[in-house]
Amino acid sequence: MTEELQKNLNLVNATLSEAELYEHACHVLNFDQETICPVKAMEEQGEVNAFLSNKAFRLKKAPAFIAGAEYLYAHREEFGEFDRVLAESLHREYQKTKNITPEMDHEFSRIFNRAFVNWLDAKKSADFAKFATSLAEVRNVNFKQIALREDSRPVPYDNLLDVYERGITTGDLDKCFDECKERLIPLLKKISASKKTIRTDFLSRTVTDESQRKMAEYLLQTIGFDFTRGAFTTTEHPFTDGLAKNDVRVTTHYYPDMFYSSMFSIIHEGGHALFEQNQPAENYVHHINGLKTLGEHESVSRFYENRIGRSRGFIHLIYKKTGELFPNVMQGVSEDEFYEAMNLVRPSLIRTEADEFTYTFHIIIRYELEKQIINKNVNINDLPRMWDDKYEEYLGIRPQNAREGILQDVHWASGFGYFPTYALGNMYNAMYYNCMSQDIDVENTISDGRFDVINDWMREHVWKRADRLDSKAWIREITGREFTPDDFLDYIEKKYSAIYGV
Ligand SMILES: [Zn+2]
Known part of the structure; x- marks a missing residue:
């Protein structure tokens, strides 16, 4: 030099x-x-x-x-x-x-x-x-x-996407989300019409904040969160903030009659935190930590929340402890019933409480509105109605007020272009889950609680070079393939057809 x-x-x-x-x-x-x-x-x-x-x-x-x-x-x-x-x-x-x-x-x-x-x-x-x-x-x-x-860029919305997800364009998303609608809408109809009943009576049994705090701590410990370099507390709208190399904060929210909400929220935020806690030290020396895209980050949080958290292996791993911490909830509930309830498909209005299956629709709705807001300059006052109409069209339900409709998320207070990264995350992690499966027996490793093995694989393949690559190059390097929603859609179809027998 x-x-x-x-x-x-x-x-x-x-x-x-x-x-x-x-x-x-x-x-x-x-x-x-x-x-x-x-x-x-x-x-x-x-x-x-x-x-x-x-x-x-x-x-x-x-x-x-x-x-x-x-x-x-x-x-x-x-x-x-x-x-x-x-x-x-x-x-x-x-x-x-x-x-x-x-x-x-x-x-x-x-x-x-x-x-x-x-x-x-x-x-x-x-x-x-x-x-x-x-x-x-x-x-x-x-x-x-x-x-x-x-x-x-000539397409206005592409400029916003580029801020959060370098390299992904409106064209990529249109193609990807069209495929999602094509494959998921008919399956959702079959699921809604299926005779399968999933036991849900125990889901609203009440739990104290203190028991939920213990559960959150247990879950963070289980997945390998480093408490000497991170902390957790509560907030209205859970999030993670990587403040510094040795300081990652995660938050959750306790609902007394929805014990599972904080459980999956803390696993999700814990996933974000693991990503930050496992950065190469050089990232800080060279000031490049923070270059990872939001979709890369979401892929990891959703990997822990859904691919791990809602898997049979993980439910097996935490079943006993859940009974100990929430005895009145789990009284008489079998492991199978617990697994099925944690994978219940039920169209709902609130994105952050959505199940794994219908979640993608919440993103597609926001994406389609954002695209119109930015590319077509729609009248702001028409948005609540447009929002409600889309929920009715895709999920067959309609918000009763703006709190459970257009006002539910904080994101638009700081601009547009963020939401698609949530859905992309699911698609990235489906692609690298398939690669991980070639090296590791993932399901058994999870049910044995061997998160050192899972996290080692993630550190080497997923976390190490995220800040150095845009998401398309990153996924290509991990998997040797181009970005596609197919792995995600295959996974969803297989898992939910089995649960619902359709
Ligand atoms: Zn997240």
Whole structure:
């Protein structure tokens, strides 16, 4: 490496380290806001957050930093893999943000913060009108961001997808979701018409928060969560935040009459946490941790939640402990009944409570609406009706109010393009599950509780290079195949045809 290149690399690394300090503080504030921050302090705290994130933004807008980063990009072929990946990601980011001034950035953050507060209020009172203005503002921010991009794509929505899932386009998703609708809708009809009855009476038996907390801890322990480098608590809307190399926070929510909700939520968030806790140390040295796409992340959380959590092997593993922690729930419930109930297919309105089968429809609905909001500029006030109509069309049920309809998710308070990553995650993990099965007897390894074996495989094949590859290249490297929803659809058809005998 030339002296000039080394000098520029040092400058870039030093600036990124400084920006990361502000960003770390923002993550702590975010975590606080989502967990124990008093409601009246939210807006003020949002201001602090916007101020600090703007500091980080300004550091990365400094002309010397940009010149340094662009120099690295011009000389990227002289680097090893890590620094090359960094140079490419900085260049991509620069293309996206070079025309956004710090004042605009600050204004965008304030709009998102205000939208979050208004969304909370609107959801509480099930009144979409309280959120409509904010939602229009958020959409306008997305429009501005797209218009300001140096490398803007002709299909507006592609620009948003690119933020969360580099390389995936509207064309890919249309094809993938059409196939899902084609194969899943007829099967859902057969399942709904089937004579099979799944025992559900015990699902609403009540459980204390304290028992649920013990269960959450047990599940995190079981899958290999490192408690010395992570913590968990409760929140309204469960999420995971990787604050720093040795600090990953997961959250859950306890419903007294839905004991399984927190169980699968904590396994899901625990999956995200495992991904973060098992990063190569070089990712932090080279500032590339955080480049993994959301779909890559979701593939892992859903792998633990569904492919593992809802498997026969896992139900066998936790059956006894569940009886010990929730004795009144599990009284007289067999292992088979427990397995079937955890895999009940029941069209429902709330995405986060949806079963594995119908979940994909919740994403398709949001995707189809988002595409229209961004590509066709629909009237914001028409959205609640459009939302309800789609639930009726795909799932045969209709929300009674906006709280169980369009206001249920927080995501739109900070923009569009995020939801498809959830469905993509299921498709990625179905592809790598099939590869894992060639090396490991997955079902028996799970029922033996040998998560060291599962996690070793994941570390080597799935986790190691996620930050260095976009999702299409990443899935191709793991599986030797191109991205396809087929593995996922085959798995769903096989599993649910067996459970329902159809
Ligand atoms: Zn997730």
